[in-house]
Amino acid sequence: MARNAGFCFGVRRAVETAEKSAPAVTLGPIIHNPQVVESLEAIGVTSMNSPMQVPAGARVVIRSHGIGRAEQEALEAKGCEIIDATCPFVNRIHEMARRASEDGVPLIVIGEAEHPEVQGILGWTEGPAWAVMCEADIDALPPMERARVVAQTTMVEGRFRELCARLAERIGQLEVSATICTATRDRQQEVVDIAAKADVMLIIGGRQSSNSRKLYRLASDICRRTYFIETAAELDGIPIAPSDTIGITAGASTPDCIIKEVVARMNDIEKKVTPEENQELEVMSEEAIDKTIVQIRPGQIITGKVEMITDDEVCVNIGYKSDGIVKKSELSSTDVKEGDEIEVEVVKVNDGEGNVLLSQKNIINRKAWEEICAKEEAGEFVEGVGKEAVKGGLLADVEGIRTFIPASQLSLRYVEKIDEFVGQPMTLKIIEIDKAKKRIVSASSPPARPS
Numbered sequence: 001m002a003r004n005a006g007f008c009f010g011v012r013r014a015v016e017t018a019e020k021s022a023p024a025v026t027l028g029p030i031i032h033n034p035q036v037v038e039s040l041e042a043i044g045v046t047s048m049n050s051p052m053q054v055p056a057g058a059r060v061v062i063r064s065h066g067i068g069r070a071e072q073e074a075l076e077a078k079g080c081e082i083i084d085a086t087c088p089f090v091n092r093i094h095e096m097a098r099r100a101s102e103d104g105v106p107l108i109v110i111g112e113a114e115h116p117e118v119q120g121i122l123g124w125t126e127g128p129a130w131a132v133m134c135e136a137d138i139d140a141l142p143p144m145e146r147a148r149v150v151a152q153t154t155m156v157e158g159r160f161r162e163l164c165a166r167l168a169e170r171i172g173q174l175e176v177s178a179t180i181c182t183a184t185r186d187r188q189q190e191v192v193d194i195a196a197k198a199d200v201m202l203i204i205g206g207r208q209s210s211n212s213r214k215l216y217r218l219a220s221d222i223c224r225r226t227y228f229i230e231t232a233a234e235l236d237g238i239p240i241a242p243s244d245t246i247g248i249t250a251g252a253s254t255p256d257c258i259i260k261e262v263v264a265r266m267n268d269i270e271k272k273v274t275p276e277e278n279q280e281l282e283v284m285s286e287e288a289i290d291k292t293i294v295q296i297r298p299g300q301i302i303t304g305k306v307e308m309i310t311d312d313e314v315c316v317n318i319g320y321k322s323d324g325i326v327k328k329s330e331l332s333s334t335d336v337k338e339g340d341e342i343e344v345e346v347v348k349v350n351d352g353e354g355n356v357l358l359s360q361k362n363i364i365n366r367k368a369w370e371e372i373c374a375k376e377e378a379g380e381f382v383e384g385v386g387k388e389a390v391k392g393g394l395l396a397d398v399e400g401i402r403t404f405i406p407a408s409q410l411s412l413r414y415v416e417k418i419d420e421f422v423g424q425p426m427t428l429k430i431i432e433i434d435k436a437k438k439r440i441v442s443a444s445s446p447p448a449r450p451s
């Protein structure tokens with residue numbers, strides 16, 4: 001069972017946004033999965049093909065693929081309420097497309113020209129722009145000296161590199177941004193690894209789902225018995241022997257319930273069980289799936305991989321069913337890039353929007369607190385810096401932890417202006433520590449002199 005199977009960060013966010021926004025309209029189905037689209041229709045979220053069909057003043061949820069400038073302006077002109085669930089990965093490419101126009105540089109998108117994501121990207125350029133998907137498309141491009149290249153987020157990385165190499169043969173100055181989403185990259189790498197071990201590969205996904213189709217192509221190159229299924233019902237026609245090793249993955253738009261159903265139906269087929277026994281197996285299958293999902297709790301320290309960086313947060317894959325979010329203010333260093341492995345602490349398993357809230361600063365604070373406690377027990381001094389004059393004393397910072405220094409413990413002389421100690425480094429002796437309330441009272445040692 002692939003670790004990265006089912007909804008990705010962008011799709012989960014779009015589906016949840018649509019659910020919360022009902023009744024609403026989406027431009028095109030919110031994801032390429034007919035079952036999810038049907039369940040959204042049942043709560044009043046309907047899909048329309050173009051802004052022309054959208055009633056004036058309607059609430060419109062933009063799916064993770066995003067839309068072009070012309071569609072956005074058409075909706076605004078109709079007075080629609082636009083709820084933007086464009087995946088931040090895709091938004092970043094829109095920004096690159098806009099900048100290419102501003103800089104007067106032609107844009108080339110490596111991806112499927114008809115795919116809504118590619119259409120949306122092209123829709124943010126005003127200058128020359130093309131979508132290419134194969135060598136023949138590249139050979140048909142007009143001559144140009146310079147171009148910027150981006151990728152549809154679900155491109156297979158190896159193919160993207162091949163096409164970039166072909167472009168480089170024709171265009172002297174090529175600026176390439178490999179905008180393949182890391183969630184896609186990890187999923188594609190995993191399907192290759194699993195297909196190499198499996199006798200039968202099952203790829204679960206909507207037939208219209210581009211990323212699921214690519215998973216199918218990657219797996220079928222390695223495992224001859226690879227099947228692309230949309231629902232568990234399609235398993236009936238697939239020959240599976242009890243001794244077969246079965247690999248399973250699912251596209252980014254496949255809901256968990258369909259994945260669970262597939263695992264349960266396979267048990268049913270293999271073991272030819274009665275409906276009662278099947279029910280029991282279904283529960284077991286759910287447990288098997290749940291076991292593949294990392295369990296987490298608040299306070300736990302885990303290592304995750306940075307998937308995406310936006311203006312205010314960093315999205316981290318922690319191997320859990322939902323992605324983790326670290327607010328930029330909670331990073332110990334802003335020197336972090338996509339693909340980095342970072343240590344984070346779980347603050348909340350669900351932040352109210354289905355994401356896991358993480359912090360790096362908590363880990364640093366905790367380590368600093370443990371060191372301060374150890375020094376206090378050993379009777380050692382700590383080093384701090386005066387931060388803020390407050391009533392009755394000074395607040396100082398010791399390795400990111402605040403400590404209060406009463407005015408009487410600050411200097412041997414009467415201190416008239418406590419704020420003269422702000423910014424001054426000082427050696428401190430901890431005189432009181434409340435571990436439960438995390439409060440520290442210290443004395444300057446030797447008594448400090450105001451700067």
Ligand code: SF4
Pocket residue numbers: 008009010011064065087088089090153154181182183184211252
């Ligand atoms: S596959 Fe990547 S780019 Fe596409 S919606 Fe999911 S997270 Fe966003």
